[in-house]
Amino acid sequence: xxxxxxxxxxxxxxxxxxxxxxxxxxxxxxxxxxxxxxxxxxxxxxxxxxxxxxxxxxxxxxxxxxxxxxxxxxxxxxxxxxxxxxxxxxxxxxxxxxxxxxxxxxxxxxxxxxxxxxxxxxxxxxxxxxxxxxxxxxxxxxxxxxxxxxxxxxxxxxxxxxxxxxxxxxxxxxxxxxxxxxxxxxxxxxxxxxxxxxxxxxxxxxxxxxxxxxxxxxxxxxxxxxxxxxxxxxxxxxxxxxxxxxxxxxxxxxxxxxxxxxxxxxxxxxxxxxxxxxxxxxxxxxxxxxxxxxxxxxxxxxxxxxxxxxxxxxxxxxxxxxxxxxxxxxxxxxxxxxxxxxxxxxxxxxxxxxx
Ligand code: SAM
Numbered sequence: 001x002x003x004x005x006x007x008x009x010x011x012x013x014x015x016x017x018x019x020x021x022x023x024x025x026x027x028x029x030x031x032x033x034x035x036x037x038x039x040x041x042x043x044x045x046x047x048x049x050x051x052x053x054x055x056x057x058x059x060x061x062x063x064x065x066x067x068x069x070x071x072x073x074x075x076x077x078x079x080x081x082x083x084x085x086x087x088x089x090x091x092x093x094x095x096x097x098x099x100x101x102x103x104x105x106x107x108x109x110x111x112x113x114x115x116x117x118x119x120x121x122x123x124x125x126x127x128x129x130x131x132x133x134x135x136x137x138x139x140x141x142x143x144x145x146x147x148x149x150x151x152x153x154x155x156x157x158x159x160x161x162x163x164x165x166x167x168x169x170x171x172x173x174x175x176x177x178x179x180x181x182x183x184x185x186x187x188x189x190x191x192x193x194x195x196x197x198x199x200x201x202x203x204x205x206x207x208x209x210x211x212x213x214x215x216x217x218x219x220x221x222x223x224x225x226x227x228x229x230x231x232x233x234x235x236x237x238x239x240x241x242x243x244x245x246x247x248x249x250x251x252x253x254x255x256x257x258x259x260x261x262x263x264x265x266x267x268x269x270x271x272x273x274x275x276x277x278x279x280x281x282x283x284x285x286x287x288x289x290x291x292x293x294x295x296x297x298x299x300x301x302x303x304x305x306x307x308x309x310x311x312x313x314x315x316x317x318x319x320x321x322x323x324x325x326x327x328x329x330x331x332x333x334x335x336x337x338x339x340x341x342x343x344x345x346x347x348x349x350x351x352x353x354x355x
Contacts, residue, residue, distance in 0.1 A: 019317075020324035025086055027296075027330035034254060034284035036087045038075060039354030040103065041095040042290045046122050047158040048146070049222070050186055052351050054158050056221045064352075070292045072102075074310050076109035078288060081319050085327075087286075089116045091142075093354040095290065098125040104136035111137030118142065120184070120355060124161055126169030130176040141173045142182040147192045148202055156192065170208070181208045182270070187230045188215045196230075200239050204266040211257050211270035217338070218298060219349035232271035236260060239269065254282040274298075278335035286327070287354045294323065297332035299347050 025033050042064050047054040070078070079090055090110055097103055098121050110117050116139050123143040133141070145166050147153045153163045170181055183203060187193050196212060203210040212235045217224035239245060244263040251259070256279070257270030273279075287295040292307030304326045309319050334342070 017321040017325035044096040107136035123166035123169035127172040130172040134176040232273035254284040280333035299334035
C-alpha cells in the first residue's frame with residue numbers, strides 16, 4: 001500500500017481572513033496558542049515500526065520533492081509571524097530533522113526571534129552536529145530511544161541502528177550544553193514494555209528526563225491497536241514499586257508530559273498519556289508541515305495551506321490574519337473523542353506533520 005501525504009485543503013483563491021484585532025488569541029475552547037512544531041523534512045533514516053513502517057515507507061514511497069518543501073527563509077518568516085501572535089516555543093522535528101542539510105543555519109535564523117528553540121531527534125546524527133547546533137542557538141534537545149536492549153532497539157528502529165550511537169549523541173549534546181535532555185521512549189505492549197525499568201534506571205540521577213509515551217494512533221499506517229498501548233498509570237506503578245515516585249506540578253500550563261519525581265532525590269521522569277488520559281483541554285500546540293500546511297491537531301485529517309500565501313506574495317499581516325483565523329476557529333479534541341472507529345480515519349502521517 002502506498003500512502004500519499006494528505007494534502008492541505010487548497011486555500012488559494014479564497015477570500016482573505018478578516019483582520020486580527022489583536023489581544024490574547026484563543027480558540028473556540030478558550031485555549032491559547034503557545035507552541036509551534038515545525039517539520040523540516042518528511043524523510044527519516046529510521047523506519048520505526050510504529051511511525052514509518054518499512055512496508056509503507058519503502059523505496060517506492062514518494063517523499064516530498066525539494067521544491068515542495070518550505071525553504072529555511074520561508075520557515076523563519078512564518079515562525080516570526082507565529083511568534084508575533086504569541087508563540088513562545090519552537091520545536092524542530094520531522095521526519096528526522098538532522099537529515100535536512102545545514103539545520104544549524106535554520107536555527108541561527110530562528111535565534112533572532114528570541115523564543116525557546118528545541119529539537120526532537122532520533123540521535124543518530126547528533127554526535128557530529130551537537131556543537132554546531134548549540135553555537136547556532138539551539139536551547140535544548142529531546143532524543144528518542146525506545147530501548148537500551150540492542151536487539152529490541154534495532155528491531156524497533158528497523159534500520160539496524162545501534163543503541164551505543166544514540167547514547168554517544170546524548171552525551172555529545174549534554175557536553176555541548178544542550179541539556180538537561182529529554183529521552184523519549186514509546187512503549188508498546190509485548191515489544192519493549194519489559195525494558196521500562198532499565199530505561200528509568202539508566203537516567204536516574206543524571207539530570208536527564210526520560211519520558212514514557214503511550215503508543216498512539218497517529219497516521220493510518222502503524223497498525224495501532226488499543227491492546228498494544230501500555231497505560232501510563234501502569235508504568236508509574238511499575239517504576240514506583242522499585243523507586244517510589246511522587247507527582248509534581250507542570251512547568252507551565254499545557255505541558256504535554258505529566259511530571260513525577262523520585263522520592264529519594266533521583267530526579268524526575270515524565271509520562272505522555274495521550275490515549276488513556278487525553279490532555280486536549282489544555283492543548284496549545286500547532287504543527288507546520290514540511291510543505292507549509294498548518295495543522296491544529298496531531299490527529300488531523302487536513303491542514304491549512306500557508307505556503308500558497310507565502311509564495312503568492314501575501315504580506316505578513318495577511319498571513320497573520322490567516323493563522324489567527326485558523327486558531328480562532330479551532331475545535332480539535334481528537335484524543336477526548338477517540339473511539340475504535342476514529343482510529344480508522346485517514347489521518348495525516350506523523351513524519352509529514354511533525355512529531
Ligand atoms: N525523528 C525524530 C525522532 O525520532 O525523535 C523526530 C520525529 S518523531 C515522529 C517524534 C517523536 O514521535 C518520537 O519520539 C517518536 O518516538 C514519537 N512517535 C512516533 N510515532 C509515534 C506513535 N505512533 N505513538 C507515540 N509516539 C510516536
